[in-house]
Amino acid sequence: MFASAFTLALLPLLAAANPQIYGPAPGPAPATSAQAAAAAPSAPPSSSGQINIDVAPGGNFVFSPANVTASNGTLVTFFFPDVAGVSHSITQGDFSNPCQPIAAQNGQNGFDSGLQSGTQFTLNVTNDQIPIYFFCKFPTHCGLGMVGSINAPSTGNTFDAWMSAALKVGSSEQTLQDNGPSRHLQSDLNNDQQ
Secondary structure, eight states: OHHHHHHHHHHHHHHHHOGGGGSSOSSOOOOOHHHHHHHSOOOOOOBTTEEEEEESGGGOSOEESSEEOOOTTOEEEEEOOOBTTBOBOOEEEETTEEEEEOOOBTTBOOOBOOSBSSOEEEEEESOTTSOEEEEOOSTTTGGGTOEEEESOOSSSSOHHHHHHHHHHHGGGOOOOOOOSOBOOOOTTEEEEEO
């Protein structure tokens, strides 16, 4: 009986010595991923002649918006989050070969922002009759569905078909070398990295 009484008397002392037994220490709760994501800056609202796209908003592997319509002369600016250790790209893709850069045509390659964080990348649409497909070339991001389009048609090579094709690539996505931003552009785009 004495041993039981002694053990019961020590319980409050043991609890004070190791408060984690009963839960976290008092104080402010650590930030959740939703709170941290909300604190990250996002693209300003789009305006006439300017479309702004968030790259990986909230830590998700998406572009927001992912599919836009832009007339000639429209500037499309991509806002990359500043997250330590995580970078993304906007790399012009080939609709018939998802998660791969568009092949050189007439001696010119498509655009590629290179892997970036905490910056902006702007495109000037000069031919709104040609759809533009893009993806993030960070390993596995495209295969997880991090793709987008500008002026994709409503039938045939639609944004949804582009997304579906990228998801089919999935984890078998080929790792692409990053050589930084590419200034070699197709004739339908101009690039201005800010």
